[in-house]
Amino acid sequence: MPRVPSAAATRVGSQIAFFRTRRGMTQDQLAVTSDIDSSNIRSYESGRAMMNVHSLIRIAEALHVEPGDLLEGVTSDMFPATQRRTG
Known part of the structure; x- marks a missing residue:
């Protein structure tokens, strides 16, 4: 299933970038510290x-x-309608 960008993903990504830069960390440093691949960190932040x-x-x-x-x-x-649950 392809990834569906959402306003929620954009918001969370901007928060990650904000706190990461506030700590003076690079994306690669965050990747190592969190044990998450740096390509995933880049995808989250974007x-x-x-x-x-x-x-x-x-x-x-x-x-x-x-x-x-x-x-x-x-x-x-902020999530696509396909990801929201009604009822």
Whole structure:
């Protein structure tokens, strides 16, 4: 299944980039610290992909922030309709 970019992925990615640069880390350093491939870090930060919960927690730990800090401002309407659940 192809990756579907979303406003949520873009928002989370910008939060990751914000906290990473605030800590003075490169994408490669974040990749090593979080044990996530650097190509995935680049995809997350650019909003091309949304990580799973486990990866979100590993990135938050590497950045010394709470996972919720990376989700700040994300709402359900930021996901494509195919990913939203009704009822």
